[in-house]
Amino acid sequence: DAKTTQPPSMDCAEGRAANLPCNHSTISGNEYVYWYRQIHSQGPQYIIHGLKNNETNEMASLIITEDRKSSTLILPHATLRDTAVYYCIVRVASGANSKLTFGKGITLSVRP
Amino acid sequence: NAGVMQNPRHLVRRRGQEARLRCSPVKGHSHVYWYRQLPEEGLKFMVYLQKENIIDESGMPKERFSAEFPKEGPSILRIQQVVRGDSAAYFCASSSGFRGRDEKLFFGSGTQLSVL
Numbered sequence: 001d002a003k004t005t006q007p008p009s010m011d012c013a014e015g016r017a018a019n020l021p022c023n024h025s026t027i028s029g030n031e032y033v034y035w036y037r038q039i040h041s042q043g044p045q046y047i048i049h050g051l052k053n054n055e056t057n058e059m060a061s062l063i064i065t066e067d068r069k070s071s072t073l074i075l076p077h078a079t080l081r082d083t084a085v086y087y088c089i090v091r092v093a094s095g096a097n098s099k100l101t102f103g104k105g106i107t108l109s110v111r112p
Numbered sequence: 113n114a115g116v117m118q119n120p121r122h123l124v125r126r127r128g129q130e131a132r133l134r135c136s137p138v139k140g141h142s143h144v145y146w147y148r149q150l151p152e153e154g155l156k157f158m159v160y161l162q163k164e165n166i167i168d169e170s171g172m173p174k175e176r177f178s179a180e181f182p183k184e185g186p187s188i189l190r191i192q193q194v195v196r197g198d199s200a201a202y203f204c205a206s207s208s209g210f211r212g213r214d215e216k217l218f219f220g221s222g223t224q225l226s227v228l
Contacts, residue, residue: 032213043116043203043219044155051214087155091213098209099145099168100217102155 003027003090004103011109018075020106022088025069032091033064034100035073037084044087044102047073078110114139116206116220124226125194133189133223137206144187145205145217146179155203161187162209194227201225 005023012018024033034049048055048062050071055062061074075082087105091098117136125131137144146158148171160168161181172179176194181187191198201224205217 030213034216036219038155041201041222041224043221044205046216046218049214049216098143098207098212099157099160100205101157102147104154 003031003092003101004088006086006088006103006106008104009107009109011111012078014080014110014112015077018078018082018108018110020073020075020086020088020108021070022072023070024088024090027068027090028092029068033062033068033071034089034091035060035062035086036089036100036102037082037086038105039081039084047086049091078108080110080112082108083110084108116204116218118202118204118220118223120223121221122224122226124228126228127195128193131191131194131198131225131227133191133202133204133225135187135189135204135206135220137187137204138208138218141206141208141218143207143209144181145207146187146189147203147205149201149203149222151200158189191225194225196227199225199227 035047036044038044050062064071085105085107087102089100142163144161147155149155157171159172159179176192178190201222203222205219207217
């Protein structure tokens with residue numbers, strides 16, 4: 001079962017930053033936080049992941065709190081094409097448990 | 113630089129037939145994961161394979177479903193005697209496994225299975 005909780009939905013205006021929250025209060029010290037998104041019925045698309053430090057790439061930024069119990073995905077300038085379901089996932093310890101377990105995610109709607 | 117390739121993109125079967133879904137991972141990747149997404153539902157993990165070995169099949173239905181990832185060739189998800197409830201999108205993902213948890217999974221575009 002997923003170890004994260006996300007609001008079911010949110011919206012933002014095109015061109016503005018979208019800040020997507022995620023709680024993972026039971027995360028262990030060696031577990032990574034991953035973000036994926038799924039646009040309509042396409043395959044999930046990797047966005048970003050991190051362990052402790054904040055991360056940034058060409059798509060987004062990931063801010064992880066110091067206690068690691070929550071994180072925020074930031075899309076700096078949302079476009080209509082960013083409308084999707086966004087999944088925050090805690091990837092559990094390695095070995096036989098290397099899978100990603102998807103929860104319900106948060107549906108982001110970007111409005112014109 | 114091909115990503116994860118799944119075929120067919122759409123597959124139609126009648127009840128009782130067999131469905132074979134293929135997944136070619138990213139070149140050099142030896143870890144494959146299969147997920148199922150029922151209509152209007154989330155992605156559910158089915159099975160995790162490394163070359164020639166099943167590592168975690170905790171999400172696989174006990175009957176009719178099997179998966180393999182042979183030394184040569186694509187990974188195959190096989191569903192025998194399909195029923196209407198098997199209608200879903202099936203996604204495959206791959207990774208190299210070199211970095212364990214600190215490594216993203218690449219997903220394919222999926223196979224949409226429709227059972228008539």
